[in-house]
Amino acid sequence: MTEPLVSIICLCYNHASFLREALDSVLDQTYPKIEILIVDDLSTDNSVEIIQDYVHRFPAIRFIRHTQNQGNCASFNEALLLSQGEFIIDFATDDVLYPDRVALQVEAFQKLGATYGVVYTDAELIDEQSTSLGFFYARNASGQLFPKPVQGDVFSEVLGRYFICPPTMMIRRLVLEELKGYDPELAYEDFDFWVRSSRNWKYHFLDQVLCQRRMHPHSLSRRVYQKGDKQLASTVKVIQKAQKLVRTPLEREALKVRIKYEARHAYLTANYAEAAQLLQILQEEGGMTAVYKLLRMLTKQKVPLQFLRRWYHRWRYGHTSA
Structure with missing residues (x-):
């Protein structure tokens, strides 16, 4: 079975404190066919200097540097148009990927039918110092997860409740092309993406912890x-x-x-x-x-x-x- 190309779109805005750990986790992936695109959305810290250092050391990285702040949705769409991967990861550069994240999600996709558009997983939660805060899903003594993840047709579930950790998703490119990317008129993307994509595409939950989601006061979720x-x-x-x-x-x-x-x-x-x-x-x-x-x-x-x-x-x- 051929190995499909995976595009990791790295979105940065004032993530200098976390950027090296984030980019190192992308470069440390065990999966061989990855393209890396980084968008800096007019950071006011030294994020650009750090990114330029990585681009110098790893010339295959594509770097898009904004002169005006455009927001996450428009930034992602810009990189999506330049990307070529069959599968896409939307990666905020304050988070961290586990080394086998891409490999295991691609493997899951290859076992699923063509109607599956998203594979999502569990995540470890970390603070600003990368100290573990636990996991996105709580597990009881019998191994049941809360919030309960759902597979297949998840449209009614995503309408009614939150149960997906956004940075864990790997997305089939065809889904994003059908939706014409994220809606740039919105301040955030996940709820809108879940609603629009799950109308026509199935979701699969892979019960693995494959990334770290950073919880800090400046993240969108905290506002x-x-x-x-x-x-x-x-x-x-x-x-x-x-x-x-x-x-x-x-x-x-x-x-x-x-x-x-x-x-x-x-x-x-x-x-x-x-x-x-x-x-x-x-x-x-x-x-x-x-x-x-x-x-x-x-x-x-x-x-x-x-x-x-x-x-x-x-x-x-x-x-x-x-």
């Missing part, structure tokens, strides 16, 4: 559900797209679950405009129960109940939430 969070506006747009894609009552119920979840968090983080939009969509979907009618009234009045979310997080996790 979700804060007051003024620009990602919520993107979430509203993705939900509006999902409205046009749902086909079954089960999928519509999953969409309502997601809308309610996002509306609650938008309200409880004082993002009232997005909360109002989400509640309007919920009404369109016929999901306005008495609780959410009350939430709509509180949203209109901008009644500040953010302390409830902080209290819940203190009770649930032992700390306050931003």
Whole structure:
């Protein structure tokens, strides 16, 4: 069986502290047919100097240096157009790949049918000092994972809940070409990609830990559900797209679950405009129960109940939430 080319698109913005560890992990892959593309999205630290050192030592690396900040989605799309791999990894340069990451995911793809577009895995979580914080999936004594991963047709599942660790994905190029890449109008890509891709493509979960996801205060994921969070506006747009894609009552119920979840968090983080939009969509979907009618009234009045979310997080996790 021939070895397909894999393109690793490395996206950098002010990752100087983590960049060498990240790029070394790409170069240390055991899989032989890899192309590396690095996009620096106008970093203000010394990321560019570090990247140039790697390009000098490894001339096969393709380096795209931005003179204007374009965001992750547009940066990824630019590199995607230049790439040639049959499979793609979207790699943030604050994360770390395990050496056999590419080899094992390619092997998994080669055992699957052509209708499978994504292979995703478990991940180790690390802090700024690369100290382990555990894993993305919790495992009970019998080996069951939480959140429960799903395989095959995952469309209704990605509508209703989060269960995929984004940096673990390997994506079939045909999927991205069908979608015309990421939506550059959005502040983040994963939820939108999951919704649009899973409508026509199957997902496979490979129960392996194949990368490290870095958790630090400046990551996009840590800014979700804060007051003024620009990602919520993107979430509203993705939900509006999902409205046009749902086909079954089960999928519509999953969409309502997601809308309610996002509306609650938008309200409880004082993002009232997005909360109002989400509640309007919920009404369109016929999901306005008495609780959410009350939430709509509180949203209109901008009644500040953010302390409830902080209290819940203190009770649930032992700390306050931003």
